[in-house]
Amino acid sequence: MAQIVLENISKFYGEATALQDIDLAFTDLVTNAVVGPSGSGKSTLLQLINGLVRPDQGRVFVFGKPIDYQHLPELRLRAGYALQGTGLFPHMTVEANISLLARLAKWDAERIKARTEELMKLVNLPLAYAPRYPHELSGGEQQRVGLCRAMILNPEIFLLDEPFGALDPITRNEIQQEFLHLQRSEARTVILVTHDLREALKLAQRLVVLDRGCVVQHGTSAEILNNPANAFVRSFFESQLEA
C-alpha cells in the first residue's frame, strides 16, 4: 500500500462541494504535484492528509492506516508541512523556528544544533541568520527557513501548500533548485500543491489535475502532457504553458 491513499473521499462546505468521490494513491518517494485552477479543491485535498480537514465521506490512509483523528499530532510530526506566506513564528528567532519540533521532542542540544545547521546549509541559509527574527529576512530566506522547519524531524512525507507562491521569479528559481537538490539527497514522498504548472513540471514526477473538486487526470507529467484526458486538461495546460 502506498504511504498516502485517499479512498472515496467527499468534502462539502455547506451547500458547496469541495471534493467529490476522490480515489487516489500518491506515489511513494517522488514529488506529486496537485494542480488545477483556483477553487478546484487543491488545498483541501492536501489538508486531508494531515487531518486539518476531515472528510464528510470516505477514508484517508497515511502510513498504511486510516487516520486516527484522536491522535493527530503524532501523525503530523511525521508529515512536514509548509505553506505560502511561510507562517514563521514572529516571536522566535530563525533557529528557534527551525528547531521547535526537535526541542519539543526533547532532543539533546547538540543534536538540535547539528541538525539545524545541516538544514540551513542544505537550503543555503547563512548560519549567521540563526539568531535573527523572521522579519529581518527577505521573503525567499523566510521560505527557506519554513522548509527547514518542516524538515527538522526528517519526516517521511512532506506536504507543501504553494510554498513558493509569493516569491519573485529569481528567488523562486533558486529555491526550486534547492528543493530538487534536497529531494536528491533525502528523497521522500512529497505532495506539492501549486497553481503554477511550470513549477509542477519542474519539480514533480507525477501530476494530479483537479477540476471543481474532482480528479480529472492522474499520472506522470509526460503521460498527461502527451495524452490530456479531456478538453479541460488540454486547455488548462495550453493556457498555463503559453502564458
Add this chain to the structure above:
Amino acid sequence: MRVLIIVLMTALLFAGGGNAAAGRTVVVGSKHFNEGYILAEVIAQLLEDRGFSVARKFGLGGTLVCFEALKNGQIDVYPEYSGTLATAILKLPRRVSYAELQDTLKRRFDMELLESFGFNNTYAIAVSRKLARQRELMAISDLAKFPRLRVGLSYEFLNRNDGWPGLARTYGLVVRPVGIEHGLAYQAIGEGKLDVTDVYTTDGDIKKFGLVLLEDDKHYFPQYLAAPLVRGRVNGRIIATVGELAGTITDAQMRELNAMVLLEGKSFAEVAHRFLHGAGLVTAQRARVEESKWLTLLSRTVRHLELTFIALLGGMIVAIPFGILAYRVRAISRPVMYTAGLLQTIPSIALLAFMIPLFGIGVLPAIVALFLYSLLPILRNTTAALFSIDPVLKKVSVGMGLTAQQRLRYVELPLAAPTILAGIRTAAVINIGTATLAAFIGAGGLGEPIVTGLALNDTSLILEGAIPAAILAILTEWAFEGLEKGLIPRHLLQRAAE
C-alpha cells in the same frame, strides 16, 4: 494551583491583624469625621494607658461600615451617637429612651452601648453673642417674638421633616428662612449679615465665631448622645475601662476639642492626650513618639503596594486562565465577559461596602474588591489577543503537529503576551487609584491621609496621599514599560503599538 494557595495564605496573613477576636489586641474604630477620630483616639489612648495593646481602624466609611465591622468582630469599640443608632441602624419609628436603646442593642446585636461621654451632638439654633444680649435671647421660644430676624439655614436642615418645618410648628415661628451653604453661614453671622442659623452643637466653629446656642426648651431636637459602642463579647475589663469616660465631656469641651484640630491644626493624638491628661484619666506622659512623616509615608506606600499587587496577582491568576478558556470555548466567552464587565460597573465604594458582610473590614476585603476590579482588563485583553492571532500561524502550529497545550505555551501565549501585559498594566494603574478608597474600610495605605483630609477639609493632608499615589501610578507605568522591553522582542512591541 499552588500559587493560588500561596497568594490566599499571604492575603489572609496580612488580613489577620484585622480580626479582633483572634488576638488580645483591642481594635478601636472610628468614622471618618473630625469628632469620630478624636473620640476614638481618646478611647484608644485610655486603653493603652491601662495596659491594653490597641489597633486603630480609623476613618471607616460611615455608620454602616462601622456597625457591620463591630457586628462581625472586626473592631471591638467605636464612638457612635444615640440618635444615629435609633434612626439609621434600628430604624425605630418613635423616640426611645437611652435605656431602651441600650436594651435593644444588647438583645439584638449583643452590643454594649456604654453611658454617654456626656455631650449631645445634635442640631441647635445659634445666634451671635451680640444679638443674644441685645434681644435677651435665651431659648428658641424667644425667637417667636422677633419675626423680622434674618434666618439662614443649611439646605438639609431647611428641608428635613425633622428640621425646620417641625421646628417652626413646635415653636410657632413665622419667620421665613433662606437656604445657605453651612460653611458660609458662620461667616455670614460673623459679619453681621445673618442673625440666626442651624449648627451642630459641637461644631468647633461655634467657638471661633462667638455664637450662642439657644436652649431647645420644648425638647424638639432628638438627642445625639455620643457614647462608646462595644462588642458584647469583649473582656469585661475593656468595658470597665472605656466606661470610665462616661460623663467626662461636655458640649463646650467637645467644641473646644474639635476646634483644636480644625482651627489650631493639632493632631488627633495630641488633642486626645491633652483631654485625658486634663481630666486626670491618664497620668503618664505619652511615651509614644510621633512617627516621622517619611516613615509613615513609607509604611503607607508599602501597604498600598501590598493591596494593589496581591490583588493584581490574584487577578492574573484567575483572569488569564479564564481568558484562555473563553478563547477555547466560545460558548462561555460572552457570559465570562459580561460578568467581569458587570463587576466593573459597581461603584468602588459600593463594592467595598458589599465586601464587609463577607470579609469584614481591613486588608482582605480591600484586596478582594481590587481583585474583582482587575479581572476585566486582564480578561478582555487576554481573549482579544488570542482571537487576533494571525490565522496562518494558528494553522501552521496545528499542521506541524503541536498539541493544544504546546500551541498555547509556545505560540499563542507568547504572541498574545504584549496585549495581555498591556491589560495587566491597565489593571495595575486602576488598582493604585482605587486602592486609595480602601482606607474607608480600614485597609490603610495612601488613602488614609486622603480620607482624613476629606473629613477635616484639609487639602494638604489630601495631597499627602494623592501625590504619592500619583507618583506610584507613574512608576508602575514605567516599570511595566521596562518589563515589556525585557520580556518581548522589540519588533512585536512595535506591532502591538500600531
